Amino acid sequence: MADKTLVFILGDQLSRGISSLRGMTKADTIVLMAEVSDEATSVRHHQKKIAFLFSAMRHFAKDLEKAGWIVDYVKLDARGNSGSFTGELKRALKRHKLSDVRITEPSEYRVLKDVEAWPETLGCTVDIRADDRFIATHAEFGSWASGRKQLRMEYFYRDMRKKTGLLMTDAGEPEGGKWNYDAENRKPAGDDLFMPKIPRYEPDAITKDVLKLVAKRFDNHFGEMEPFWFAVTSEQAEDALEAFVSDALPRFGDFQDAMLTGEAFLYHSVLSLYINAGLLDPLAVCERVAEAYAQGKAPLNATEGFIRQIIGWREYIRGIYWLKMPDYADVNFFDTHRKLPDFYWTGQTDMLCLAEAIGQTKREAYAHHIQRLMVTGNFAMLIGAAPREIHEWYLIVYADAYEWVEMPNVLGMSQFADGGLLGSKPYASSGNYIAKMSNYCKACPYDVKKKTGEGACPFNALYWDFLDRNRDKLGGNPRLGTVYASWDRMSDEKRGDYRDSARAFLETLD
């Protein structure tokens, strides 16, 4: 009789159809899953994120066992737990006297390098299966990207629409005649809007055990673990998807970019953590949303906007990551080195937009896209924070953060640290944008209309100072031509005021 194979399932591979299990029989397989301290502390992840992942892993293991698989599940506090994937695999191979390993390719470069070394370090065979939960293969993205000077998401997205058939007519045209309805998706939200209630799931006995463990081992990590309400099984995540489709999707498009004090979620889906961990399949999520549109339950701008985020942005971001790693981790186009202010960890700042975005990040391990991009990301870029530290902050604080998706979003989209591979211009803005898209400024002690001096919104001077000090790098950007022309039209005195105000503010951060 041939030896069994050890199938190693990682914490973001919690999908019943995962490629590493496909084609295996229960009789010839031992599944290994392991909670390891290295993964929780390689950066010191938010407590809620660790609790979510451990609980989801334990529930998934139980599901597999119920379905008849043999699962060797190593808890964090199990005796002899080595604390690393490699160490746990080594111990399991010895325990079961096996030498053949199968694994779905890890989503992060760092882990892939470990896996590729296993034949040499552990003397086993390793069969690495493609992760086909993504729509584009590495080869497809590579051939799309090859020979292009600029890698713009929009063109890649159209290919993904054609590949999946999502929102395509029988004649092969985009539904409604346009590929992209983003222009309709920029409405600010009024304070009086009715907000859908996000579904919350009561911790069961498994989750309660995990909460105790995380409180004991990681209580010095960022963030509040309780109240803990995330879905931890695929059934619960499906329920969260259904709640989104019926309660929030119809207005998702309209208010996609809006921000409101005290409202962390607005009409967003809060599904990224479930999709990234494997509890929901991204294509199935899009198909469910397209079905709601076909049934007349969601408008086209919302449906297209949502589907674009997943088959467009999410796939494209992953493509960039694998195309550009490992060098991408070190990009620093503006050559900036400032330390992130302490209030990124405490949330304690008078600037209400930042206090809101960081405060809810501490509580919920969540902020929506515009908060990440135009509040915390924008501010970090304007002050010249070091890209590497910003990247680590985002990787730590969000429940959906894995390097493959977080890094290009942060270094490319939000910081322009790759010099424009991902975006055609930096997402830099003054307080004006935040005032337009939110109600934060109304209650902020700073005056968003005041440009410089005492009490002026710091974003205003920082914005112009950022453009001024980076003119050698950005001056030739055609999309910034009118902005630099406005700067040039200002009097010397006004420009001096902006520079002085920015300098005075930056000194308060030092």
Ligand code: FAD
């Ligand atoms: P919704 O607004 O409801 O969007 C629907 C889905 O689209 C999301 O669930 C997600 O799966 C997908 N999506 C939307 N935008 C993106 C994007 N730019 N890249 C990839 N997927 C996208 N997303 C992560 O999943 N992990 C991260 O670590 C992460 N870091 C980010 C850092 C920065 C600086 C920025 C600007 C964006 C980041 N994003 C990240 C993308 C996006 O902000 C989140 O996916 C989104 O806020 C998750 O909330 P949601 O599920 O309510 O999304």
Ligand code: DLZ
């Ligand atoms: C994020 C994370 C954490 C905190 N802990 C674990 C863990 O203990 N065991 C595990 O299998 N996965 C964990 N993960 C997710 C992994 O970091 C993720 O699967 C890999 O980095 C993907 O390359």
Ligand code: SF4
């Ligand atoms: Fe943020 Fe400026 Fe508005 Fe205050 S005034 S909330 S600092 S943009």
